[in-house]
Amino acid sequence: MAATAATAPASDYGLASVAIQMAVVLLLLLGVILLAYYMLKKFGPKMGLGLPGRTDKLAFMGQLSLGPKKSIVLVRFLNRTLVLGVTEQSINYLTEAKTDNEDADTGFAATLKKTARSDPPS
Numbered sequence: 804m805a806a807t808a809a810t811a812p813a814s815d816y817g818l819a820s821v822a823i824q825m826a827v828v829l830l831l832l833l834g835v836i837l838l839a840y841y842m843l844k845k846f847g848p849k850m851g852l853g854l855p856g857r858t859d860k861l862a863f864m865g866q867l868s869l870g871p872k873k874s875i876v877l878v879r880f881l882n883r884t885l886v887l888g889v890t891e892q893s894i895n896y897l898t899e900a901k902t903d904n905e906d907a908d909t910g911f912a913a914t915l916k917k918t919a920r921s922d923p924p925s
Contacts, residue, residue, distance in 0.1 A: 848863065864877040864884065872891040877884060877900065884900040 862879040886897045888895040
């Protein structure tokens, strides 16, 4: 009987310790998922990655830096594209960019046919 007690594994876990280990692993996994969500939300739009199904009325389209803390920014608000001047102290409306939505929906072939019809034959 003494021989069987000596050969028994010393790492025999009880039910409580297995439950605690499982809870710790699940909390770590949940933490990793929440960290990934935060990173995607914070840095995703800057890298061209957005959250699927998200339809904002305000969208950042691009930026041109003019100097330290000075830039020109394109912002899409509802169905308008606004050009804004941004400095450290203020944000100024410069103009509204014109977008041609008709040509955006047509393909290359349709645009080529439309251009060919509008050019007079030589």
